[in-house]
Amino acid sequence: MKKVEFLPALISTNAMVDAQHKELIEAINKLYAAIDEGKGVEEAKKTLEFLAQYTIFHFGGEEALMQAQQYPLYTEHKKAHDAFVVTVKGLFQVLTEKGATEEFGALVEKEVTNWLINHIQGMDIRMTDWIKIKSNGMMDNML
Numbered sequence: 001m002k003k004v005e006f007l008p009a010l011i012s013t014n015a016m017v018d019a020q021h022k023e024l025i026e027a028i029n030k031l032y033a034a035i036d037e038g039k040g041v042e043e044a045k046k047t048l049e050f051l052a053q054y055t056i057f058h059f060g061g062e063e064a065l066m067q068a069q070q071y072p073l074y075t076e077h078k079k080a081h082d083a084f085v086v087t088v089k090g091l092f093q094v095l096t097e098k099g100a101t102e103e104f105g106a107l108v109e110k111e112v113t114n115w116l117i118n119h120i121q122g123m124d125i126r127m128t129d130w131i132k133i134k135s136n137g138m139m140d141n142m143l
């Protein structure tokens, strides 16, 4: 599977958020490696478990940041996070049923990798830009 890279287009205005996104991408790559190297379902489950746990940790951090800043799009951003957590949970069942196969890998690519890239480039960067501009006292026409 093609390794995911933390490309410049994913860099936001918040170093903590970026560091956590890099960690998430690394977790996806470890899951890909477990699939590609034929390490089996149990090893793939361990990497998926880390990805699931770290996702919850990361979302919690962003949500606390948004609440602290009274970010106006908090509710829709949290809704997207909650839906993704459900998606990742559902992958455990698929992994059990289909095994750590190419088919499972393709599903991870579609439902995890593509979702995350789109989410970072959309909602996350909009949020960090807003917070940065708010902290500089220039709020007009930001949303």
Ligand code: FEO
Pocket (backbone or CB within 6 Å): 021, 058, 059, 062, 077, 081, 119, 120, 123, 124
């Ligand atoms: Fe980086 Fe909104 O998740």
